[in-house]
Amino acid sequence: MSQLTIRPFERTDEDYQTVISIWNAVWPEDKADVDHYKYRDETRNPKYYWQRLVVENNGRMVAYGIYCETWWSPRPGKFYFNAAVHPNFQRQGIGTFFYDHVINILQQQPEFVALTADTRESKPESIQFLTKRGFEQVMRYPISHLHVPDFDPQPFEKAIQRVAASDIEIKSAAELMENDPDWLKKVWQLEIAVEEDVPSPEPTKIQPFEEFVKILDNPNFFPEAFLLAKENGRFVSTSTLWKSKANPDKLFTGLTGTLRSHRRRGLATALKVKNIELAQSLGIDIIETDNEENNPMYQINMQLGYKPQPAYLDFHKKIPDES
Structure with missing residues (x-):
C-alpha cells in the first residue's frame, strides 16, 4: 500500500x-x-x-x-x-x-491573491490539470528550433554589410571584460530599456544591479556568445546564447532586443547571424529560442530558418476561487 x-x-x-x-x-x-x-x-x-x-x-x-x-x-x-x-x-x-x-x-x-503556473502544448495532461483547477491561459510563447548545420548566412549578407558600414561595433562579453570595466552596468541599463517592450501578462520588476551581476557566476554563461552592438560607446542592441551542460549539442537564446531609437536597422539580425556562425564553428546542432507569439522577434527567427515547436503556456488563477 x-x-x-x-x-x-x-x-x-x-x-x-x-x-x-x-x-x-x-x-x-x-x-x-x-x-x-x-x-x-x-x-x-x-x-x-x-x-x-x-x-x-x-x-x-x-x-x-x-x-x-x-x-x-x-x-x-x-x-x-x-x-x-x-x-x-x-x-x-x-x-x-x-x-x-x-x-x-x-x-x-x-x-x-493569485497563483501562476506554466507548461507546454505538448503536455495536454498538465493543461487539463491546471484548467480543471480554475487556471486560465494568459499568454503563449512559441518555442523555435534552428538546425544549425543547415543555416545559410548568404540571404542576410546585405543586412550584415549595412551594419558593418555604419558606426556600429559588435563586441562579445569576452572582449568587453578585457577592456571596459563598466560593461556589465551598461548591459544592465540596456536590458532594462529593452525589456520594457518584451510582451508580458503584466509589468515586470527591474532587477537590481547587484542581482544582475550574478550572471557571471552562472555555469551556463557563454561570454563569447553574449553579443552587444555598440555605437559611440553606448550599447544599443544585444543578443545572447547560453550553454547547457545537460544539453551539450544545444544552445539557448537569452534576451535579444534593440533600443527603440535603433530598430529597423538590422542590428538584431546581424547579432543573431554572428552567433549562429559561432554555433556552427562549435558543431552545435540546435539553437532554441522562445518568443511571445505577437513579438516581432518571432518573425525574425522564422526568417532565419527557425522551426516552431510546442509552445510554452502561462496560466493564471485568481484567489479566492471556488475551483
Missing part, C-alpha cells in the same frame, strides 16, 4: 541528483543539471519566499515541485507553482496531493 509524504528539499547531492532525474524524465527535450540548480539556489534573492518540496512514496522520491513569490512581478500576493511527477508514478493522484498541500499553505497567507 502506497503512503505519500511531503518534506522540504535538502541541499544534498542525493536530493539534487534525484530531482534532476525526475525533471529529465518528465522533460527529456529540456534537460537540467545539478550545477545549474545549485547556482540558482545559491544566488536566489532571500527577500522573496521560495520553497522546494519533494514527494515520497513509501520513502522513495517520486515527485518534487516549488512554490514561491513571483519576484519578477510587482504585484504583491502573487505566487508561482510548478511540479514534476516521475512518469512511472503519474496518474496516481500525486500531482493533486502536492497541489492541495501547497494551496493549503498559501491560503494561510493573508495577502495571497
Whole structure:
C-alpha cells in the first residue's frame, strides 16, 4: 500500500541528483543539471519566499515541485507553482496531493491573491490539470528550433554589410571584460530599456544591479556568445546564447532586443547571424529560442530558418476561487 509524504528539499547531492532525474524524465527535450540548480539556489534573492518540496512514496522520491513569490512581478500576493511527477508514478493522484498541500499553505497567507503556473502544448495532461483547477491561459510563447548545420548566412549578407558600414561595433562579453570595466552596468541599463517592450501578462520588476551581476557566476554563461552592438560607446542592441551542460549539442537564446531609437536597422539580425556562425564553428546542432507569439522577434527567427515547436503556456488563477 502506497503512503505519500511531503518534506522540504535538502541541499544534498542525493536530493539534487534525484530531482534532476525526475525533471529529465518528465522533460527529456529540456534537460537540467545539478550545477545549474545549485547556482540558482545559491544566488536566489532571500527577500522573496521560495520553497522546494519533494514527494515520497513509501520513502522513495517520486515527485518534487516549488512554490514561491513571483519576484519578477510587482504585484504583491502573487505566487508561482510548478511540479514534476516521475512518469512511472503519474496518474496516481500525486500531482493533486502536492497541489492541495501547497494551496493549503498559501491560503494561510493573508495577502495571497493569485497563483501562476506554466507548461507546454505538448503536455495536454498538465493543461487539463491546471484548467480543471480554475487556471486560465494568459499568454503563449512559441518555442523555435534552428538546425544549425543547415543555416545559410548568404540571404542576410546585405543586412550584415549595412551594419558593418555604419558606426556600429559588435563586441562579445569576452572582449568587453578585457577592456571596459563598466560593461556589465551598461548591459544592465540596456536590458532594462529593452525589456520594457518584451510582451508580458503584466509589468515586470527591474532587477537590481547587484542581482544582475550574478550572471557571471552562472555555469551556463557563454561570454563569447553574449553579443552587444555598440555605437559611440553606448550599447544599443544585444543578443545572447547560453550553454547547457545537460544539453551539450544545444544552445539557448537569452534576451535579444534593440533600443527603440535603433530598430529597423538590422542590428538584431546581424547579432543573431554572428552567433549562429559561432554555433556552427562549435558543431552545435540546435539553437532554441522562445518568443511571445505577437513579438516581432518571432518573425525574425522564422526568417532565419527557425522551426516552431510546442509552445510554452502561462496560466493564471485568481484567489479566492471556488475551483
